[in-house]
Every structure is written in structure tokens, then in C-alpha cells.
Amino acid sequence: MKKNEPIIVTQLLNASIEQIWEALTNVEQMRQWYFNVIPNFQPKVSFKTSFLITNVGRNFTHNWKVTEVIPNTKISYTWTFDEYPGESISTFELSKKEHKTLLTVTSEIIKDFPSDIPEFKRESGVAGWEYLIKESLLKFLEKSDKF
DSSP states (O other): OOSSSOEEEEEEESSOHHHHHHHHHOHHHHHHHTOTTOOOOOOSTTOEEEEEEEETTEEEEEEEEEEEEETTTEEEEEEEETTEEEEEEEEEEEEEETTEEEEEEEEEEEEOOOTTSGGGSHHHHHHHHHHIIIIIIHHHHHHOTTO
């Protein structure tokens, strides 16, 4: 992926801001809808974590570094990979909309990723975020007993 228009995914969720914040920042909940191999996570600036995802024989060691935290409102972290050059930042923003919560995820490229790797194509990024937010997170929240 190259620096261009950010990927923006929005979803109106029938849950409180606090419930969504927990799903975005509590590692036990993150493992259920996001990446099941996340070893640890803390919503604190400068917190770092790494985990390996393998897809079609290619390794992607995800390195996250939290860059901004406003509890129950916004969290941002950078993504880099040990195996490939490039860097992106993902920002999750929560706002109240009537009796629901609007989640907006923005993924921006800071340094270009290799264009010859399918997972780094824009379409792959769009599809990934759409799936995670509009399907996986939504299903997780619907079956949550906190709902």
C-alpha cells in the first residue's frame, strides 16, 4: 500500500461507548474478534506488542506501538512488520449517536509497504477492516453477555 487516501470504516453499534472501548483495548476481548494470538495489550502511550500471523506461507510479525489514548474516545497505534518495510497507523474513534455508539476506524499509510505483496494491496486492507469491524466485532458484541 502506498500513501494515499486513508481507509475509513464506520459502524454504528448497539452498545455503550464503554463496552466498545473494552472490546478495543482489553486483550481477552481483542483475542475473540481481532487477532487470537495477541500476547498482551495495554491502552497506554508507548506500549508495544508483537505477534506473528502467517498467511499463504508468508509471515507477518505485527508490531504495534500505541501513540495516542483518550479513554473511551480514541486510541491510535502504529503497525510495522519485521519481514517488510512500511508503516501505518490505525485510529479507533468512538462517539455517541442517539442510544448507540459510532465507531470510526481510520488506517493511514505513513511509509509505503511493498506493492508486490497481496496483503498490502489497498483492496486487501479495505476488505480486512470491513470484515473486522462490520462482521467480527459486530458478532462478538452481539453474543457478548454484556450487551
